[in-house]
Amino acid sequence: MQLWNNKFSNNDLEALHTFEKKVKAGKGDSVEVYFTDISTARSIFKDIISKQQAKNIIADSSGLTRSFLEESLLDESLNIYFDGDKYTANAADIGVSEMEFAIAESGSLVELSDSIWKRLVSAMPSLHIALVCADRIAKDFETAFEILKKHILDVAQISFITGPSITADIERVLTIGVHGPSKLVVFFIKENKQ
Amino acid sequence: MNTKEFKEKINEKLNDEIQKKNLTKFYEDYPKARQKAFEGYDFEQLRNSVKNIKQNTVDKLEELADKFQKAVEKNGAVFYRAVSDKDVVDYILKLCKEKDVKLVVKSKSMLSEEVELAQHFKEAGIESQETDLGEWIIQIAKHKPSHMVMPAIHLNRQQVADYFEKQLGKNMKPDIEFLVHTARAELREKCLKADLGISGCNIAVAENGAMFILTNEGNGRLTSSLPKTHIVLVGYEKLVESFEDAIPILRILPRNATAQTLTSYVNIILGPSQAIVEHTDGTFSIEKKELHVILVDHGRIEMARDPIFKELYQCIRCSACTNVCPVYALVGGHVFGNIYTGGIGALLNAFIGSSQTANQIQNLCITCGSCTQVCSGSIDIPNLIIEMRKKNIEKEGLPTIPKVVFQNIISNRSLFHNMLKLARLGQKSFKNGQFIRNLPLYFSKYTKDRSLPAIADVPFRDIFDTILQKPAKNQEKIAFFSGCLIDFVYPETGEAVVKSLNALGFSVEFPKDQTCCGTPMYLTGDKESAKKVAMQNLEALESIDPDYIVIACPTGVEMWEKYPQFFRDDPKYLQLAQKYKNRIREYSSFVDEQLNKQNIKLNSLKNNGIATYHDSCHLKRVLGIHTQPRDIIAKAFNTNFVEMEHADQCCGMAGSYSLKFPEISKELGDQKHKSIIKSTANLVYVGCPACMLQIKGLIDKKGGNVKVMHIAQLVNEALKENK
Numbered sequence: 001m002q003l004w005n006n007k008f009s010n011n012d013l014e015a016l017h018t019f020e021k022k023v024k025a026g027k028g029d030s031v032e033v034y035f036t037d038i039s040t041a042r043s044i045f046k047d048i049i050s051k052q053q054a055k056n057i058i059a060d061s062s063g064l065t066r067s068f069l070e071e072s073l074l075d076e077s078l079n080i081y082f083d084g085d086k087y088t089a090n091a092a093d094i095g096v097s098e099m100e101f102a103i104a105e106s107g108s109l110v111e112l113s114d115s116i117w118k119r120l121v122s123a124m125p126s127l128h129i130a131l132v133c134a135d136r137i138a139k140d141f142e143t144a145f146e147i148l149k150k151h152i153l154d155v156a157q158i159s160f161i162t163g164p165s166i167t168a169d170i171e172r173v174l175t176i177g178v179h180g181p182s183k184l185v186v187f188f189i190k191e192n193k194q
Numbered sequence: 195m196n197t198k199e200f201k202e203k204i205n206e207k208l209n210d211e212i213q214k215k216n217l218t219k220f221y222e223d224y225p226k227a228r229q230k231a232f233e234g235y236d237f238e239q240l241r242n243s244v245k246n247i248k249q250n251t252v253d254k255l256e257e258l259a260d261k262f263q264k265a266v267e268k269n270g271a272v273f274y275r276a277v278s279d280k281d282v283v284d285y286i287l288k289l290c291k292e293k294d295v296k297l298v299v300k301s302k303s304m305l306s307e308e309v310e311l312a313q314h315f316k317e318a319g320i321e322s323q324e325t326d327l328g329e330w331i332i333q334i335a336k337h338k339p340s341h342m343v344m345p346a347i348h349l350n351r352q353q354v355a356d357y358f359e360k361q362l363g364k365n366m367k368p369d370i371e372f373l374v375h376t377a378r379a380e381l382r383e384k385c386l387k388a389d390l391g392i393s394g395c396n397i398a399v400a401e402n403g404a405m406f407i408l409t410n411e412g413n414g415r416l417t418s419s420l421p422k423t424h425i426v427l428v429g430y431e432k433l434v435e436s437f438e439d440a441i442p443i444l445r446i447l448p449r450n451a452t453a454q455t456l457t458s459y460v461n462i463i464l465g466p467s468q469a470i471v472e473h474t475d476g477t478f479s480i481e482k483k484e485l486h487v488i489l490v491d492h493g494r495i496e497m498a499r500d501p502i503f504k505e506l507y508q509c510i511r512c513s514a515c516t517n518v519c520p521v522y523a524l525v526g527g528h529v530f531g532n533i534y535t536g537g538i539g540a541l542l543n544a545f546i547g548s549s550q551t552a553n554q555i556q557n558l559c560i561t562c563g564s565c566t567q568v569c570s571g572s573i574d575i576p577n578l579i580i581e582m583r584k585k586n587i588e589k590e591g592l593p594t595i596p597k598v599v600f601q602n603i604i605s606n607r608s609l610f611h612n613m614l615k616l617a618r619l620g621q622k623s624f625k626n627g628q629f630i631r632n633l634p635l636y637f638s639k640y641t642k643d644r645s646l647p648a649i650a651d652v653p654f655r656d657i658f659d660t661i662l663q664k665p666a667k668n669q670e671k672i673a674f675f676s677g678c679l680i681d682f683v684y685p686e687t688g689e690a691v692v693k694s695l696n697a698l699g700f701s702v703e704f705p706k707d708q709t710c711c712g713t714p715m716y717l718t719g720d721k722e723s724a725k726k727v728a729m730q731n732l733e734a735l736e737s738i739d740p741d742y743i744v745i746a747c748p749t750g751v752e753m754w755e756k757y758p759q760f761f762r763d764d765p766k767y768l769q770l771a772q773k774y775k776n777r778i779r780e781y782s783s784f785v786d787e788q789l790n791k792q793n794i795k796l797n798s799l800k801n802n803g804i805a806t807y808h809d810s811c812h813l814k815r816v817l818g819i820h821t822q823p824r825d826i827i828a829k830a831f832n833t834n835f836v837e838m839e840h841a842d843q844c845c846g847m848a849g850s851y852s853l854k855f856p857e858i859s860k861e862l863g864d865q866k867h868k869s870i871i872k873s874t875a876n877l878v879y880v881g882c883p884a885c886m887l888q889i890k891g892l893i894d895k896k897g898g899n900v901k902v903m904h905i906a907q908l909v910n911e912a913l914k915e916n917k
């Protein structure tokens with residue numbers, strides 16, 4: 001199922017910039033945003049893997065995610081799981097999943113969270129890689145709600161993800177990664193489907 | 195808690211250096227961060243939407259509750275309405291028994307605190323684990339939350355490390371990142387093992403059953419995802435009619451709460467999704483989740499039916515009110531609040547929390563109005579607190595001393611004025627005696643930290659006739675309403691008011707039958723006595739029928755504006771009250787307007803030194819007057835006008851408040867004194883005689899080569915040579 005409505009597809013660069021500004025605001029370098037084609041995205045991902053010395057990757061099984069992971073699947077030093085139990089999710093270093101669309105106004109990613117596995121992919125590892133088609137950006141909440149409303153009775157859970165997991169509960173000092181990811185990397189993938 | 199214990203607690207908190215440091219820092223940082231977060235948004239428009247949305251909720255409460263129930267059930271969840279706290283607890287414990295629940299994980303829910311769920315789990319032998327970091331810290335510290343959004347704001351890293359050490363039996367270092375990561379590991383384990391997740395909910399949509407859960411940590415996602423069963427606790431006030439109604443709330447809540455654009459996670463739950471169930475043989479299966487939604491009353495329906503306090507439905511628990519509250523910054527949420535903190539906490543507790551402590555907490559509010567300016571739902575918190583005091587007095591009666599004073603003395607004008615005159619004669623011998631202490635202006639402990647003003651030798655009412663007025667250029671007739679302080683303590687201010695208005699071309703009258711405006715009685719909730727003096731004042735003014743009533747005291751202005759409320763059932767006085775309400779003018783704004791309109795220049799007072807201005811809470815926040823007095827000072831002092839730091843922070847004078855909680859009043863006074871000294875000014879101007887009393891006393895006791903004057907004195911001086 002797809003939440004995004006193609007009639008809203010756009011090439012709104014300004015919206016993408018607003019998104020980047022908003023999602024990064026006040027969160028230091030715990031958020032990275034890239035607008036790029038899929039092969040560049042793959043090579044950035046490769047760097048991330050080697051920097052993190054990641055072994056275990058969990059991912060949702062959407063077309064975009066699978067295509068993004070194509071090369072990584074060939075890498076024998078990596079374990080990639082497209083499903084599993086809670087403990088598999090808990091042991092993962094990186095989660096990779098496709099987001100339905102982005103909201104510029106608040107710098108949020110909209111996740112269709114019906115699948116429990118998909119939810120764990122973005123909630124449990126300390127690094128979350130979010131993939132979004134570059135033309136799927138809603139300008140503001142009004143647009144986002146209009147899109148969501150269409151399918152609201154067919155879904156059980158939706159999440160807005162706006163940065164990594166943060167807390168300021170001790171002395172109001174911003175600290176990253178208390179329950180979920182300590183880093184969020186967003187790839188807006190430009191149309192380039194082979 | 196009796197009054198003595200309560201006072202002890204206040205003192206303990208005033209001396210809690212750690213809490214004080216944390217809260218002061220927050221109090222200083224928050225306003226700037228908040229302002230930045232709202233850039234590009236029209237705050238007034240946003241909060242107006244929130245207000246309308248919630249008023250709609252109150253108006254259609256039952257209808258929306260029914261709709262919500264239908265939608266939730268249609269979405270496949272189990273729905274239950276709980277009337278009492280016991281209902282909530284019983285339902286959850288029964289479910290735990292059925293499911294053989296051993297471990298519960300909770301993400302933040304004020305409602306679960308309200309019904310003391312953790313305590314009940316403990317008694318039932320079920321382990322319950324808070325997953326919000328702040329909530330977990332106070333859980334192991336066995337404290338109550340001291341702030342609605344940041345429950346552990348009263349603790350520092352060392353204390354947290356100590357609690358962790360005790361709880362986990364491991365060595366901890368007081369390093370925040372380390373502590374957070376320790377918590378991550380510990381809480382992750384619990385989330386993985388838990389059989390049941392419980393969370394609150396920020397917005398509940400009637401039309402489709404959507405429940406919004408906002409968290410920054412992501413614990414809301416884990417508690418709703420990992421365990422097989424999930425319970426959502428929803429208070430009636432969380433209901434909104436349509437899905438889009440969530441938009442303004444999403445925009446305002448994170449900005450007002452923590453100066454964020456949006457929390458890191460917003461979960462929208464629309465029904466039971468999936469759960470992963472591990473089996474003993476090492477396999478797992480994906481099963482349908484079990485979702486329970488409990489809609490909780492526990493005093494909320496009564497609140498919705500109350501014609502006045504239904505306004506509390508407009509609260510979205512953002513805690514902005516608490517963040518800007520000067521009293522909260524001093525004593526924190528363990529004294530000023532109980533689960534629900536700050537002024538709004540005092541009000542909410544009267545309906546949905548612990549009503550016993552609610553009364554004491556309300557008394558802590560100095561009605562400075564800071565909270566109302568930032569409230570997401572435009573709630574007039576100080577006004578509701580006064581309403582609540584009124585309600586309590588209707589129920590329980592006034593405490594004896596104010597009762598004697600208000601009902602027998604102040605509301606009898608000649609007796610009151612004679613007593614004040616007598617008080618002057620006897621002030622030496624009476625100063626520490628019962629008599630003076632019981633008058634509203636004279637407070638027993640008040641003398642400890644600031645000097646007490648003397649009652650003037652000759653009250654203004656006896657000076658007025660000796661003032662020579664020039665013939666008026668303007669046709670419009672002004673009556674001056676002085677209020678007690680100017681009349682009996684600062685007659686020179688009264689003189690300056692009359693002379694300066696006359697210099698602006700008006701003839702000024704002073705109807706002698708005027709008396710106390712009624713504020714002291716009104717604030718303690720004694721509406722009857724307030725009404726009595728209001729009638730006397732209206733009659734006194736009617737004998738002159740002036741075009742304007744000029745008042746040089748903001749509380750006096752406010753009180754006059756409220757007079758019509760007293761006479762809803764009395765057409766004669768209602769008509770009078772309304773007529774004069776429209777003719778009230780606050781002194782400094784009236785003068786500023788006249789100076790500009792008549793194009794009158796003030797003489798330079800630069801030779802008098804450096805001047806600064808203190809904003810009275812009521813003048814600035816209730817009446818919205820703060821540019822006009824500055825404009826006047828700048829006209830006379832030009833570059834010699836400097837701003838003090840935190841010019842609009844309460845000076846600590848709040849009527850009879852200073853009597854009830856002199857300790858808090860003292861702290862606020864100390865801070866004000868510091869700002870004044872730091873400003874290097876030798877003249878402090880104020881637009882409010884009560885602030886003048888407080889600040890004069892502060893300077894007198896704590897030192898400083900500073901003169902404190904009413905702005906009328908400036909105007910009078912600067913117009914003198916213009917004659």
Ligand code: SF4
Nearest residue numbers: 519537559562563565
């Ligand atoms: S009116 Fe002032 S003291 Fe009272 S709750 Fe509001 S901010 Fe606090």
Ligand code: SF4
Nearest residue numbers: 509510512513515569
């Ligand atoms: S009273 Fe207003 S400011 Fe305070 S928590 Fe409620 S909505 Fe927020």
